[in-house]
Amino acid sequence: MNPFTYSSATAVEDAVRDNASHEGAAYIGGGTNLLDLMKENVARPTHLVGLNKLPLTSIEPTPEGGLRLGALATNADTAWNEEVKRRYPLLNQAILAGASPQLRNMATNGGNLLQRTRCYYFYDTATPCNKREPGSGCGAIGGFNRIHAILGASEQCIATHPSDMCIALAALAATVRVSGPRGERTIPFEDFHRLPGTTPERDNNLEPGELITGLDLPAKGFEKNFSYLKLRDRNSYAFALVSVAAALELDGDTIKDARLALGGVAHKPWRDQEAENLLKGQPATPETFARAAAKVVESAVGQGSNNFKIELARRAIVRALKQAAEGSQHASDVFLNSNP
Amino acid sequence: MIQQSSTSAAAAGGVAAPPPTGTVRLTINGQQHTLQIAPWTTLLDALREYVHLTGTKKGCDHGQCGACTVLVNGKRINSCLSLAVMHEDHDITTIEGLGSQENLHPLQQAFIDHDAFQCGYCTPGQICSAQGLLNEGRAHTEEEIKEHMSGNLCRCGAYAGILNAVKEVVDSQLRMKN
Numbered sequence: 001m002n003p004f005t006y007s008s009a010t011a012v013e014d015a016v017r018d019n020a021s022h023e024g025a026a027y028i029g030g031g032t033n034l035l036d037l038m039k040e041n042v043a044r045p046t047h048l049v050g051l052n053k054l055p056l057t058s059i060e061p062t063p064e065g066g067l068r069l070g071a072l073a074t075n076a077d078t079a080w081n082e083e084v085k086r087r088y089p090l091l092n093q094a095i096l097a098g099a100s101p102q103l104r105n106m107a108t109n110g111g112n113l114l115q116r117t118r119c120y121y122f123y124d125t126a127t128p129c130n131k132r133e134p135g136s137g138c139g140a141i142g143g144f145n146r147i148h149a150i151l152g153a154s155e156q157c158i159a160t161h162p163s164d165m166c167i168a169l170a171a172l173a174a175t176v177r178v179s180g181p182r183g184e185r186t187i188p189f190e191d192f193h194r195l196p197g198t199t200p201e202r203d204n205n206l207e208p209g210e211l212i213t214g215l216d217l218p219a220k221g222f223e224k225n226f227s228y229l230k231l232r233d234r235n236s237y238a239f240a241l242v243s244v245a246a247a248l249e250l251d252g253d254t255i256k257d258a259r260l261a262l263g264g265v266a267h268k269p270w271r272d273q274e275a276e277n278l279l280k281g282q283p284a285t286p287e288t289f290a291r292a293a294a295k296v297v298e299s300a301v302g303q304g305s306n307n308f309k310i311e312l313a314r315r316a317i318v319r320a321l322k323q324a325a326e327g328s329q330h331a332s333d334v335f336l337n338s339n340p
Numbered sequence: 341m342i343q344q345s346s347t348s349a350a351a352a353g354g355v356a357a358p359p360p361t362g363t364v365r366l367t368i369n370g371q372q373h374t375l376q377i378a379p380w381t382t383l384l385d386a387l388r389e390y391v392h393l394t395g396t397k398k399g400c401d402h403g404q405c406g407a408c409t410v411l412v413n414g415k416r417i418n419s420c421l422s423l424a425v426m427h428e429d430h431d432i433t434t435i436e437g438l439g440s441q442e443n444l445h446p447l448q449q450a451f452i453d454h455d456a457f458q459c460g461y462c463t464p465g466q467i468c469s470a471q472g473l474l475n476e477g478r479a480h481t482e483e484e485i486k487e488h489m490s491g492n493l494c495r496c497g498a499y500a501g502i503l504n505a506v507k508e509v510v511d512s513q514l515r516m517k518n
């Protein structure tokens with residue numbers, strides 16, 4: 001790791017001010033991704049603003065009937081929160097599908113959104129990477145790209161966003177609350193992360209120095225009919241090749257409302273509202289699900305070693321929607337929800 | 341606040357300056373330690389290199405293997421992906437704080453009884469992780485224990501023994517509760 005100075009903030013305003021007063025500063029929450037990137041010389045902050053004393057760990061109801069997740073609540077405390085389990089089980093399942101118990105005890109909600117891609121070329125400083133070093137090229141295009149994007153990629157970057165939690169947050173249409181040198185603002189979840197385009201070095205739409213303070217979940221949690229289906233090389237502690245967050249609101253057999261978001265396929269959590277519209281008002285049948293799935297992968301492009309993801313995604317969407325409609329969870333994840 | 345020394349290697353005539361340090365106070369296994377360390381010292385390196393508690397192991401140093409697992413306020417974490425300076429107000433428990441040769445922790449005894457290791461390098465992390473699992477109280481069946489222990493790798497492949505050892509202690513705790 002490169003040398004850096006460290007200070008610990010006790011108030012959001014102090015953290016923002018401290019960050020702004022140091023060239024090359026970065027915030028550190030749980031640190032699980034940032035320290036890893038610093039050890040690999042991918043991230044080289046000269047000053048760290050420690051956030052773990054900020055009063056942002058609570059999980060509380062919002063006046064609108066939703067739930068506010070503190071940016072510094074850990075992924076574990078969020079997943080196992082009673083209100084999250086009861087009202088937003090999709091979020092509970094998505095968080096528990098990611099990382100390990102140790103990492104979930106450290107990683108924060110804000111940090112989960114800000115984790116960087118696990119593209120091996122991004123991590124390997126001996127190879128070109130437009131995200132790490134703009135203009136240097138992309139090692140993944142034409143290289144080993146089994147884990148890479150099939151949707152929304154660009155000629156500069158085919159990296160994927162690695163989060164599970166964010167796929168549920170996209171499906172639930174969360175709102176990101178941020179604080180920065182110019183004050184506070186909120187960002188709809190769909191607008192938070194970016195597609196790579198010609199600026200793959202930017203993962204999200206935070207302005208310099210802005211800090212995530214919380215995530216607001218709307219009142220609607222789709223607690224009856226949901227599924228988080230994660231497909232990966234081993235059934236625990238691995239990143240998704242393809243994951244699907246499916247949520248339905250049913251009136252008898254008719255789909256009143258639907259949400260569909262995918263992980264492991266794009267530079268950002270991939271919510272497809274056109275596919276959702278194909279589900280709404282339709283009977284909850286395999287044919288309806290197949291039409292929505294076909295819509296999602298309509299524009300998918302393989303890069304060679306990840307071509308399999310297109311068919312995998314199509315089938316995973318149908319399966320997740322079926323599980324959601326049946327009110328059953330992903331079979332292998334049911335035990336994650338057990339209680340003492 | 342820990343200030344970085346302004347003396348660069350170049351300014352010192354090509355000789356690297358000693359790393360800038362600051363005071364960090366840690367409570368480890370109930371004992372207070374005052375360390376003079378650089379801010380980039382991980383909790384793992386602080387434990388091993390400065391407090392000389394070498395039971396906690398450095399495996400991958402990237403949060404992938406779990407060998408460095410310790411308990412912070414009773415919760416298991418990867419000490420390699422955390423800075424020591426972030427834990428000044430916390431209670432840290434390492435394998436040395438769980439049991440001793442004369443007074444083995446039930447998990448340590450169960451690991452011996454079930455042949456739950458070969459080389460033993462992952463064992464301190466496995467046992468600290470299992471203690472975290474017991475504290476959480478959410479894993480009871482074999483399937484649950486496997487999932488909740490998935491953050492700890494064992495290169496020797498002693499997983500069957502590890503599972504049996506953890507299951508035995510989980511079962512005995514459940515019996516005591518009921």
